[in-house]
Amino acid sequence: MKERNVIQLDINNLVYNGIGPFNFSIDQNECLGLSGPSGSGKSLMLRALADLDPHDGRVSFGGVEATRIRPEEWRRRVGLLPAESHWWGDTVKDHFRLPDNSLLQQVGFDESVLNWSVSRLSSGEKQRLAIVRLLANKPDVLLLDEPTANLDKTNIRKVEELFDRYKREHRASIFWVSHDPDQIHRVASRCYFLDHGQLLPGDR
Amino acid sequence: MGVISLSPYDLAVAASLLLAVAALSYLLRLGNSGQIVVAGVRMTSQLLLLGIVLKSLFAHTNFLWVTLMALVMLAAAAREVTSRQKRRFKGVWGFGIGAVSMFISSFTVTLIALAVIIQNRPWYLPQYAIPLLGMLLGNTMNGIALGLERLTANAWQQKPVIEARLILGQSWNQAIGDVRKECIRSGMIPIVNSMAAAGLVSLPGMMTGQILAGSPPFEAVKYQILIIFLIAAGTGFGTMSAVYSASRRLFDERQRLRLDRLKGQ
Numbered sequence: 001m002k003e004r005n006v007i008q009l010d011i012n013n014l015v016y017n018g019i020g021p022f023n024f025s026i027d028q029n030e031c032l033g034l035s036g037p038s039g040s041g042k043s044l045m046l047r048a049l050a051d052l053d054p055h056d057g058r059v060s061f062g063g064v065e066a067t068r069i070r071p072e073e074w075r076r077r078v079g080l081l082p083a084e085s086h087w088w089g090d091t092v093k094d095h096f097r098l099p100d101n102s103l104l105q106q107v108g109f110d111e112s113v114l115n116w117s118v119s120r121l122s123s124g125e126k127q128r129l130a131i132v133r134l135l136a137n138k139p140d141v142l143l144l145d146e147p148t149a150n151l152d153k154t155n156i157r158k159v160e161e162l163f164d165r166y167k168r169e170h171r172a173s174i175f176w177v178s179h180d181p182d183q184i185h186r187v188a189s190r191c192y193f194l195d196h197g198q199l200l201p202g203d204r
Numbered sequence: 205m206g207v208i209s210l211s212p213y214d215l216a217v218a219a220s221l222l223l224a225v226a227a228l229s230y231l232l233r234l235g236n237s238g239q240i241v242v243a244g245v246r247m248t249s250q251l252l253l254l255g256i257v258l259k260s261l262f263a264h265t266n267f268l269w270v271t272l273m274a275l276v277m278l279a280a281a282a283r284e285v286t287s288r289q290k291r292r293f294k295g296v297w298g299f300g301i302g303a304v305s306m307f308i309s310s311f312t313v314t315l316i317a318l319a320v321i322i323q324n325r326p327w328y329l330p331q332y333a334i335p336l337l338g339m340l341l342g343n344t345m346n347g348i349a350l351g352l353e354r355l356t357a358n359a360w361q362q363k364p365v366i367e368a369r370l371i372l373g374q375s376w377n378q379a380i381g382d383v384r385k386e387c388i389r390s391g392m393i394p395i396v397n398s399m400a401a402a403g404l405v406s407l408p409g410m411m412t413g414q415i416l417a418g419s420p421p422f423e424a425v426k427y428q429i430l431i432i433f434l435i436a437a438g439t440g441f442g443t444m445s446a447v448y449s450a451s452r453r454l455f456d457e458r459q460r461l462r463l464d465r466l467k468g469q
Contacts, residue, residue: 050371052371054456
Protein backbone atom coordinates (compact mmCIF):
# COMPACT_ATOMS: atom_id res chain seq x y z
CA MET A 1 0.00 0.00 0.00
CA LYS A 2 1.41 3.37 -0.98
CA GLU A 3 1.51 5.87 1.87
CA ARG A 4 0.20 9.35 1.45
CA ASN A 5 3.06 11.86 1.74
CA VAL A 6 2.58 14.58 4.30
CA ILE A 7 5.08 17.42 4.34
CA GLN A 8 6.45 17.82 7.85
CA LEU A 9 9.33 20.28 7.51
CA ASP A 10 9.03 22.84 4.76
CA ILE A 11 11.92 25.13 3.83
CA ASN A 12 11.32 28.20 1.66
CA ASN A 13 14.09 30.51 0.49
CA LEU A 14 16.35 29.64 3.41
CA VAL A 15 19.42 31.89 3.42
CA TYR A 16 22.07 31.69 6.13
CA ASN A 17 25.62 32.87 6.39
CA GLY A 18 25.32 34.34 2.89
CA ILE A 19 24.48 31.04 1.17
CA GLY A 20 21.19 29.96 -0.35
CA PRO A 21 18.37 30.39 -1.11
CA PHE A 22 17.35 26.77 -0.51
CA ASN A 23 13.91 25.28 -1.11
CA PHE A 24 13.04 21.76 -0.11
CA SER A 25 10.82 19.79 2.20
CA ILE A 26 10.91 16.59 4.20
CA ASP A 27 7.86 14.36 4.58
CA GLN A 28 6.64 12.50 7.60
CA ASN A 29 8.31 9.12 7.92
CA GLU A 30 10.99 10.12 5.43
CA CYS A 31 14.77 10.22 5.66
CA LEU A 32 16.44 12.82 3.46
CA GLY A 33 20.20 12.56 3.04
CA LEU A 34 22.64 15.43 2.61
CA SER A 35 26.28 15.15 1.61
CA GLY A 36 28.87 17.57 0.33
CA PRO A 37 32.48 18.62 0.89
CA SER A 38 33.68 19.93 4.26
CA GLY A 39 32.99 23.62 4.65
CA SER A 40 30.12 23.62 2.19
CA GLY A 41 27.72 24.69 4.93
CA LYS A 42 25.96 21.42 5.82
CA SER A 43 26.32 21.86 9.58
CA LEU A 44 25.38 25.52 9.33
CA MET A 45 22.22 24.53 7.48
CA LEU A 46 21.25 22.23 10.34
CA ARG A 47 21.97 25.02 12.84
CA ALA A 48 19.72 27.40 10.91
CA LEU A 49 16.94 24.79 10.82
CA ALA A 50 17.24 24.29 14.59
CA ASP A 51 17.00 28.09 14.86
CA LEU A 52 20.38 28.45 16.54
CA ASP A 53 21.65 31.05 14.07
CA PRO A 54 19.81 33.98 12.50
CA HIS A 55 18.65 33.24 8.96
CA ASP A 56 16.30 34.51 6.29
CA GLY A 57 13.45 32.69 4.65
CA ARG A 58 10.64 30.57 6.05
CA VAL A 59 10.94 27.26 7.83
CA SER A 60 7.69 25.66 8.88
CA PHE A 61 6.69 22.56 10.75
CA GLY A 62 3.35 20.97 9.90
CA GLY A 63 2.36 24.18 8.10
CA VAL A 64 3.17 26.44 11.10
CA GLU A 65 6.02 28.86 10.69
CA ALA A 66 8.93 28.58 13.14
CA THR A 67 8.52 32.17 14.27
CA ARG A 68 5.05 31.33 15.57
CA ILE A 69 6.32 28.55 17.79
CA ARG A 70 8.20 29.27 21.03
CA PRO A 71 11.93 28.63 20.53
CA GLU A 72 12.19 25.96 23.26
CA GLU A 73 9.22 24.16 21.76
CA TRP A 74 10.66 24.42 18.24
CA ARG A 75 13.99 22.96 19.27
CA ARG A 76 12.29 20.09 21.08
CA ARG A 77 10.27 19.26 17.97
CA VAL A 78 13.08 19.84 15.50
CA GLY A 79 15.92 18.13 17.35
CA LEU A 80 19.51 18.71 16.29
CA LEU A 81 22.22 16.17 16.96
CA PRO A 82 25.52 18.08 16.59
CA ALA A 83 28.61 16.29 15.32
CA GLU A 84 30.16 16.51 18.77
CA SER A 85 28.14 16.13 21.96
CA HIS A 86 28.59 18.44 24.94
CA TRP A 87 27.85 17.75 28.58
CA TRP A 88 27.46 20.12 31.51
CA GLY A 89 26.48 18.01 34.53
CA ASP A 90 28.59 15.52 36.49
CA THR A 91 26.59 12.37 35.86
CA VAL A 92 24.76 11.11 32.80
CA LYS A 93 21.31 11.48 34.37
CA ASP A 94 21.82 15.24 34.89
CA HIS A 95 21.27 15.58 31.16
CA PHE A 96 17.91 13.86 30.94
CA ARG A 97 14.52 15.18 31.85
CA LEU A 98 12.88 11.79 31.45
CA PRO A 99 15.32 8.95 30.82
CA ASP A 100 13.97 6.29 28.47
CA ASN A 101 15.24 2.84 29.43
CA SER A 102 14.13 1.13 26.25
CA LEU A 103 16.07 3.66 24.15
CA LEU A 104 19.12 3.09 26.35
CA GLN A 105 18.87 -0.66 25.75
CA GLN A 106 18.58 -0.20 22.02
CA VAL A 107 22.03 1.41 21.91
CA GLY A 108 23.53 -1.13 24.28
CA PHE A 109 23.26 0.37 27.77
CA ASP A 110 21.30 -0.60 30.84
CA GLU A 111 19.89 1.97 33.22
CA SER A 112 22.96 1.92 35.50
CA VAL A 113 24.63 4.14 32.90
CA LEU A 114 22.57 7.02 34.26
CA ASN A 115 24.77 7.11 37.36
CA TRP A 116 28.02 7.04 35.44
CA SER A 117 30.18 10.09 35.59
CA VAL A 118 30.37 11.94 32.30
CA SER A 119 34.15 12.23 32.51
CA ARG A 120 34.62 8.45 32.17
CA LEU A 121 32.58 8.13 28.96
CA SER A 122 34.41 7.33 25.73
CA SER A 123 33.62 9.39 22.65
CA GLY A 124 31.54 6.56 21.23
CA GLU A 125 29.57 6.17 24.46
CA LYS A 126 29.01 9.91 24.55
CA GLN A 127 27.67 9.86 21.02
CA ARG A 128 25.25 6.99 21.70
CA LEU A 129 24.04 8.65 24.89
CA ALA A 130 23.65 11.96 23.08
CA ILE A 131 21.34 10.20 20.65
CA VAL A 132 19.25 8.77 23.49
CA ARG A 133 19.24 12.18 25.19
CA LEU A 134 17.84 13.75 22.02
CA LEU A 135 15.28 11.04 21.28
CA ALA A 136 13.98 11.17 24.87
CA ASN A 137 12.49 14.55 23.89
CA LYS A 138 10.39 12.75 21.24
CA PRO A 139 11.28 15.15 18.39
CA ASP A 140 9.20 15.01 15.20
CA VAL A 141 12.13 16.06 13.03
CA LEU A 142 15.72 14.87 13.51
CA LEU A 143 18.62 16.89 12.15
CA LEU A 144 21.58 14.52 12.30
CA ASP A 145 25.10 15.83 11.76
CA GLU A 146 27.39 12.85 11.05
CA PRO A 147 25.67 10.83 13.78
CA THR A 148 27.90 7.78 13.48
CA ALA A 149 31.29 9.44 12.91
CA ASN A 150 32.74 8.19 16.23
CA LEU A 151 31.27 4.71 16.19
CA ASP A 152 32.50 1.24 15.26
CA LYS A 153 30.73 -0.92 12.69
CA THR A 154 28.45 -2.75 15.12
CA ASN A 155 27.31 0.44 16.76
CA ILE A 156 26.85 2.18 13.40
CA ARG A 157 24.36 -0.55 12.48
CA LYS A 158 22.62 -0.31 15.86
CA VAL A 159 22.25 3.45 15.54
CA GLU A 160 20.99 3.27 11.96
CA GLU A 161 18.39 0.73 13.03
CA LEU A 162 17.43 2.83 16.03
CA PHE A 163 16.80 5.90 13.90
CA ASP A 164 14.89 3.86 11.34
CA ARG A 165 12.64 2.35 14.00
CA TYR A 166 12.14 5.75 15.63
CA LYS A 167 11.19 7.22 12.26
CA ARG A 168 8.57 4.57 11.60
CA GLU A 169 7.15 4.53 15.12
CA HIS A 170 6.84 8.31 15.43
CA ARG A 171 6.28 9.09 11.74
CA ALA A 172 9.30 11.33 12.16
CA SER A 173 11.30 13.13 9.48
CA ILE A 174 15.05 12.72 9.39
CA PHE A 175 17.59 14.99 7.71
CA TRP A 176 20.79 12.98 7.72
CA VAL A 177 24.15 14.62 6.97
CA SER A 178 26.95 12.20 6.17
CA HIS A 179 30.24 12.03 4.32
CA ASP A 180 29.71 8.38 3.59
CA PRO A 181 27.78 7.76 0.31
CA ASP A 182 27.16 4.13 1.32
CA GLN A 183 25.49 5.24 4.51
CA ILE A 184 23.31 7.78 2.72
CA HIS A 185 22.37 4.97 0.34
CA ARG A 186 21.39 2.72 3.26
CA VAL A 187 19.37 5.17 5.32
CA ALA A 188 17.88 7.79 2.99
CA SER A 189 15.16 7.52 0.39
CA ARG A 190 16.20 10.77 -1.31
CA CYS A 191 19.33 12.82 -1.06
CA TYR A 192 20.87 16.16 -1.90
CA PHE A 193 24.43 17.21 -2.53
CA LEU A 194 25.53 20.62 -1.24
CA ASP A 195 28.38 22.28 -3.11
CA HIS A 196 29.33 25.92 -3.67
CA GLY A 197 26.08 27.07 -2.15
CA GLN A 198 24.01 24.94 -4.53
CA LEU A 199 21.68 22.16 -3.50
CA LEU A 200 21.80 19.47 -6.19
CA PRO A 201 19.66 16.35 -6.32
CA GLY A 202 22.08 13.54 -5.47
CA ASP A 203 22.17 10.09 -6.94
CA ARG A 204 21.69 7.25 -4.60
CA MET B 205 44.79 65.73 68.24
CA GLY B 206 44.38 67.98 65.23
CA VAL B 207 45.15 67.29 61.59
CA ILE B 208 48.83 67.42 60.69
CA SER B 209 48.76 69.33 57.43
CA LEU B 210 50.85 67.77 54.66
CA SER B 211 53.24 69.98 52.74
CA PRO B 212 54.13 69.49 49.04
CA TYR B 213 57.49 68.31 50.30
CA ASP B 214 55.82 65.46 52.26
CA LEU B 215 53.98 64.31 49.14
CA ALA B 216 57.18 64.54 47.10
CA VAL B 217 58.93 62.12 49.49
CA ALA B 218 56.10 59.61 49.02
CA ALA B 219 56.16 60.13 45.24
CA SER B 220 59.90 59.45 45.12
CA LEU B 221 59.21 55.94 46.44
CA LEU B 222 56.98 55.25 43.45
CA LEU B 223 59.62 56.74 41.14
CA ALA B 224 62.12 54.31 42.64
CA VAL B 225 59.77 51.43 41.80
CA ALA B 226 59.46 52.77 38.23
CA ALA B 227 63.24 53.00 37.92
CA LEU B 228 63.68 49.46 39.20
CA SER B 229 61.02 48.25 36.79
CA TYR B 230 62.93 49.94 33.97
CA LEU B 231 66.18 48.25 34.99
CA LEU B 232 64.47 44.86 35.21
CA ARG B 233 62.81 45.50 31.83
CA LEU B 234 59.35 44.70 33.22
CA GLY B 235 57.92 46.93 30.52
CA ASN B 236 55.56 48.82 32.80
CA SER B 237 57.74 51.66 34.10
CA GLY B 238 56.03 54.13 31.77
CA GLN B 239 52.62 52.92 32.90
CA ILE B 240 53.58 53.34 36.57
CA VAL B 241 54.67 56.94 36.06
CA VAL B 242 51.64 57.84 33.96
CA ALA B 243 49.26 56.24 36.48
CA GLY B 244 50.99 58.13 39.31
CA VAL B 245 50.72 61.44 37.49
CA ARG B 246 47.08 60.74 36.59
CA MET B 247 46.19 59.86 40.17
CA THR B 248 47.87 63.02 41.52
CA SER B 249 46.29 65.40 39.04
CA GLN B 250 42.83 63.77 39.24
CA LEU B 251 42.80 63.94 43.02
CA LEU B 252 44.13 67.53 43.13
CA LEU B 253 41.46 68.51 40.63
CA LEU B 254 38.86 66.71 42.75
CA GLY B 255 40.12 68.65 45.79
CA ILE B 256 39.50 71.93 43.99
CA VAL B 257 36.06 70.82 42.77
CA LEU B 258 35.04 69.55 46.21
CA LYS B 259 36.22 72.74 47.85
CA SER B 260 33.87 74.87 45.77
CA LEU B 261 31.12 72.24 45.87
CA PHE B 262 31.23 72.19 49.68
CA ALA B 263 31.18 75.98 49.80
CA HIS B 264 27.81 76.22 48.04
CA THR B 265 25.37 73.37 48.75
CA ASN B 266 23.55 73.24 45.46
CA PHE B 267 21.47 70.23 44.38
CA LEU B 268 22.17 70.70 40.67
CA TRP B 269 25.94 70.81 41.15
CA VAL B 270 25.85 67.73 43.37
CA THR B 271 23.79 65.90 40.76
CA LEU B 272 26.13 66.92 37.97
CA MET B 273 29.14 65.75 39.97
CA ALA B 274 27.38 62.43 40.69
CA LEU B 275 26.66 61.89 36.99
CA VAL B 276 30.24 62.65 36.00
CA MET B 277 31.43 60.09 38.55
CA LEU B 278 28.92 57.54 37.21
CA ALA B 279 30.08 58.08 33.64
CA ALA B 280 33.72 57.67 34.64
CA ALA B 281 32.94 54.44 36.51
CA ALA B 282 30.93 53.06 33.58
CA ARG B 283 33.77 53.89 31.21
CA GLU B 284 36.17 52.05 33.50
CA VAL B 285 33.89 48.97 33.57
CA THR B 286 33.68 49.02 29.78
CA SER B 287 37.40 49.34 29.25
CA ARG B 288 38.12 46.34 31.49
CA GLN B 289 36.08 43.97 29.31
CA LYS B 290 38.07 41.97 26.81
CA ARG B 291 34.89 41.03 24.94
CA ARG B 292 32.45 43.79 25.71
CA PHE B 293 29.06 44.26 24.12
CA LYS B 294 29.02 46.20 20.88
CA GLY B 295 27.38 49.58 20.70
CA VAL B 296 25.62 51.36 23.52
CA TRP B 297 25.18 48.13 25.52
CA GLY B 298 28.86 47.90 26.39
CA PHE B 299 28.65 51.12 28.34
CA GLY B 300 24.94 50.96 29.15
CA ILE B 301 24.72 47.71 31.13
CA GLY B 302 27.43 48.82 33.55
CA ALA B 303 26.11 52.38 33.80
CA VAL B 304 22.51 51.41 34.47
CA SER B 305 23.44 48.71 36.99
CA MET B 306 25.73 51.07 38.88
CA PHE B 307 23.10 53.76 38.77
CA ILE B 308 20.48 51.44 40.24
CA SER B 309 22.69 49.98 42.95
CA SER B 310 25.04 52.80 43.98
CA PHE B 311 22.55 55.64 43.75
CA THR B 312 19.82 53.75 45.59
CA VAL B 313 22.12 52.63 48.39
CA THR B 314 23.63 56.13 48.71
CA LEU B 315 20.17 57.68 48.82
CA ILE B 316 19.06 55.31 51.57
CA ALA B 317 22.23 55.99 53.52
CA LEU B 318 21.82 59.76 53.24
CA ALA B 319 18.09 59.98 53.84
CA VAL B 320 17.55 57.20 56.39
CA ILE B 321 20.85 56.71 58.21
CA ILE B 322 22.77 59.98 58.17
CA GLN B 323 19.75 62.30 57.93
CA ASN B 324 21.44 65.57 57.08
CA ARG B 325 19.54 68.68 56.12
CA PRO B 326 19.50 68.99 53.20
CA TRP B 327 19.97 65.28 52.57
CA TYR B 328 22.27 65.92 49.60
CA LEU B 329 24.87 67.78 51.68
CA PRO B 330 27.92 67.34 49.42
CA GLN B 331 30.39 66.62 52.29
CA TYR B 332 28.50 63.36 52.80
CA ALA B 333 26.85 62.65 49.47
CA ILE B 334 29.92 62.83 47.21
CA PRO B 335 32.40 60.74 49.25
CA LEU B 336 29.73 58.13 49.99
CA LEU B 337 28.76 57.82 46.37
CA GLY B 338 32.43 57.68 45.40
CA MET B 339 33.14 54.77 47.76
CA LEU B 340 30.07 52.94 46.48
CA LEU B 341 30.77 53.51 42.81
CA GLY B 342 34.41 52.51 43.18
CA ASN B 343 33.56 49.18 44.78
CA THR B 344 30.43 48.38 42.78
CA MET B 345 32.47 49.07 39.68
CA ASN B 346 34.93 46.32 40.63
CA GLY B 347 32.21 43.76 41.24
CA ILE B 348 30.41 44.56 38.02
CA ALA B 349 33.57 44.61 35.94
CA LEU B 350 34.64 41.22 37.34
CA GLY B 351 31.20 39.66 36.88
CA LEU B 352 30.78 40.92 33.32
CA GLU B 353 34.29 39.94 32.30
CA ARG B 354 33.68 36.40 33.55
CA LEU B 355 30.26 36.21 31.91
CA THR B 356 31.39 37.27 28.46
CA ALA B 357 34.54 35.13 28.59
CA ASN B 358 32.58 32.07 29.77
CA ALA B 359 29.81 32.51 27.22
CA TRP B 360 32.51 32.55 24.56
CA GLN B 361 34.30 29.47 25.88
CA GLN B 362 31.18 27.49 26.72
CA LYS B 363 29.20 28.26 23.60
CA PRO B 364 28.90 24.58 22.59
CA VAL B 365 27.63 23.60 26.05
CA ILE B 366 25.11 26.44 26.22
CA GLU B 367 23.85 25.56 22.75
CA ALA B 368 23.69 21.86 23.62
CA ARG B 369 21.26 22.84 26.37
CA LEU B 370 19.21 25.04 24.03
CA ILE B 371 19.03 22.20 21.51
CA LEU B 372 17.52 19.93 24.14
CA GLY B 373 14.72 22.42 24.69
CA GLN B 374 16.00 24.45 27.63
CA SER B 375 15.20 28.16 27.77
CA TRP B 376 17.98 30.76 27.56
CA ASN B 377 17.56 31.24 31.28
CA GLN B 378 18.26 27.59 32.09
CA ALA B 379 20.95 27.26 29.45
CA ILE B 380 23.11 30.04 30.90
CA GLY B 381 21.96 29.63 34.52
CA ASP B 382 25.02 27.82 35.86
CA VAL B 383 27.43 30.19 34.13
CA ARG B 384 25.55 33.20 35.45
CA LYS B 385 25.55 31.99 39.05
CA GLU B 386 29.29 31.47 38.97
CA CYS B 387 29.87 34.93 37.50
CA ILE B 388 27.73 36.69 40.10
CA ARG B 389 29.58 34.81 42.83
CA SER B 390 32.97 35.75 41.43
CA GLY B 391 31.94 39.41 41.20
CA MET B 392 31.13 39.35 44.91
CA ILE B 393 34.20 37.44 46.09
CA PRO B 394 36.41 40.52 46.72
CA ILE B 395 33.88 42.30 48.91
CA VAL B 396 32.98 39.15 50.87
CA ASN B 397 36.67 38.44 51.41
CA SER B 398 37.42 41.97 52.47
CA MET B 399 34.63 41.82 55.06
CA ALA B 400 36.15 38.66 56.47
CA ALA B 401 39.61 40.24 56.68
CA ALA B 402 38.51 43.70 57.83
CA GLY B 403 40.26 44.73 61.02
CA LEU B 404 42.31 41.55 61.31
CA VAL B 405 44.50 41.78 58.27
CA SER B 406 43.79 45.20 56.93
CA LEU B 407 42.83 48.54 58.38
CA PRO B 408 40.28 49.73 55.82
CA GLY B 409 41.38 52.82 53.92
CA MET B 410 38.61 55.17 54.92
CA MET B 411 39.03 54.45 58.61
CA THR B 412 42.79 54.85 58.37
CA GLY B 413 42.28 58.21 56.68
CA GLN B 414 39.86 59.37 59.35
CA ILE B 415 42.16 58.30 62.17
CA LEU B 416 45.16 59.97 60.53
CA ALA B 417 43.04 63.09 60.12
CA GLY B 418 42.37 63.07 63.87
CA SER B 419 38.99 61.35 64.42
CA PRO B 420 38.47 59.23 67.56
CA PRO B 421 39.01 55.57 66.57
CA PHE B 422 35.58 54.42 67.65
CA GLU B 423 33.81 57.00 65.49
CA ALA B 424 36.01 55.99 62.58
CA VAL B 425 35.18 52.32 63.19
CA LYS B 426 31.44 52.98 63.20
CA TYR B 427 31.65 54.87 59.93
CA GLN B 428 33.76 52.13 58.45
CA ILE B 429 31.21 49.46 59.41
CA LEU B 430 28.46 51.54 57.86
CA ILE B 431 30.46 51.99 54.68
CA ILE B 432 31.32 48.32 54.35
CA PHE B 433 27.67 47.30 54.73
CA LEU B 434 26.68 49.83 52.09
CA ILE B 435 29.47 48.79 49.74
CA ALA B 436 28.64 45.09 50.10
CA ALA B 437 24.95 45.75 49.44
CA GLY B 438 25.70 48.01 46.46
CA THR B 439 28.19 45.52 44.99
CA GLY B 440 25.73 42.66 45.42
CA PHE B 441 22.78 44.43 43.80
CA GLY B 442 24.96 45.93 41.08
CA THR B 443 26.68 42.66 40.15
CA MET B 444 23.41 40.73 40.10
CA SER B 445 21.66 43.27 37.94
CA ALA B 446 24.60 43.72 35.54
CA VAL B 447 25.30 40.01 35.08
CA TYR B 448 21.59 39.22 34.76
CA SER B 449 20.88 41.87 32.14
CA ALA B 450 24.08 41.05 30.26
CA SER B 451 23.12 37.37 30.18
CA ARG B 452 19.73 38.32 28.72
CA ARG B 453 21.43 40.46 26.09
CA LEU B 454 23.53 37.46 25.02
CA PHE B 455 20.33 35.92 23.61
CA ASP B 456 17.94 37.31 21.04
CA GLU B 457 14.14 37.06 20.84
CA ARG B 458 14.41 33.54 19.40
CA GLN B 459 16.65 32.59 22.34
CA ARG B 460 19.72 32.13 20.17
CA LEU B 461 23.13 32.66 21.76
CA ARG B 462 24.37 35.78 19.96
CA LEU B 463 28.11 36.05 20.53
CA ASP B 464 28.22 38.37 17.52
CA ARG B 465 26.88 41.00 19.91
CA LEU B 466 30.27 40.94 21.64
CA LYS B 467 33.43 42.51 20.31
CA GLY B 468 36.18 40.08 19.32
CA GLN B 469 39.59 40.04 20.96
